[in-house]
Amino acid sequence: MEIVLSKILSQIRYQEDKLSSQMLPTSEEAYQMTLFLNEMLCSIKTQVVQTGFTDEQQEIEFFKNIKPQVLGKLIYYNKVFRIETTCPVSNGEIHQSYYENLLKSLKSEYKESICNEDFYRYYRTGRTDRDHSFFRLGQINYHDGLKSGVFEIDLSFSTYYDNKIAHIIANELLYTYMIAKINPEENPDLILINGDANKDISWTNTQNALIELIYALYASNSIAYGKIGIRKLALIFQVLFRTPLNDIHHSFHRMKTRAGSRTAFLDQLKISLEEYMDKDL
Structure with missing residues (x-):
């Protein structure tokens, strides 16, 4: 069985761009993405259950990096749909307080159920020493005092910890979403997303390449004299x-320990620019 992360992310991004170009209401766009991602997850599950994995590393890669991306987005869009369809008004103080209260609840959930757990620190620091027990089927250790959600998952398609990563991803996406709703003046998305000028502007390299560029700009204090946070x-x-x-932080930690050049994209940028300069000589 071979399920490629880059292909899945490309399919998700294509569907997001397709719906975005239709200028649908946020609730409808979230609903359509929920249907799309649920169908994708069901299709992937059928493939996994029927064919299994060729080796341990493929299984770990799937449950640590592939499935959580799909499930995390599914959880996120489903919550956005629920949020938007229960919002009392479209603007004003009630609208503002609605999202502020949601953000408080999200932060509370994050503090109580995510960031204080040992697994969260394991995942955030990019560790791999326990991947064989966290991301392989049938390895659940009930002596760890797991939460009752472990009894509700499908053990033929979950290691329990893949679900936890999915919720981390969904939580961070929701945080960004609600911050933009509460402080649109501090988040340029309302101008950019609703404008026609940026319809053809897209990142056509890998996510890791963009994250590498962002961290380089952040580390060099090249934007706002370094006073702007990485998030x-x-x-x-x-x-x-x-x-x-x-999850940019996790991706960054993986870059720090990857084989070969840790700044592969920046190295290629330098080469490409020098080659372009040579053309004008």
Whole structure:
């Protein structure tokens, strides 16, 4: 069995761009994405259950990096649909307080159910030493005192911890979404997303390449003299290029330990620019 992450992300991004170009209400766009992602997840599940994995590493890759991306987006869009269809008004103080209260609840859930857990620190620091027990089927250790949600998952298609990563991804997407709703003046998405000028602006390289560029600009204090945070900087690029970056911190930690050059994209940028300069000589 071979399920390629880049292909799946490309399919998701294509569907998002397709719906976005139709200028649908947010609730309808979220609903259509929920249907699309649910169908994709069901299709992937059928493939996994029927064919299984060729080796342990493929299984770990699937449950650690592939399935959580699909499930995380599915959870996110379903919550956005529920949020938008229960919003009392379209603007004003009630509208503002509605999203502020949702953000408080999200932060509380994040603090109580996510960031204080050992697994969250394991995942955030890019560790791999326990991947064989966290991301393989049939390896659940009930002595760890797991939450009752473990009894509700399909053990033929979940290791329990893939669900936890999916919720981390969904939580961060929701955080960005609600921040933009509460403080649109601090988030340029309303101008960029609703404008026609950026319809053809898209990031056509990999997500890792964009994250590498963002961190390089952040580390060099090249934007706002370094006074802008990495989360906000990432949001600007996500909005500008209409592409989600999900877990940038985890991706960055993986870059720090990857084989070969740790700055592969920046190295290629330098080569490409020098070659372009040589053409004018």
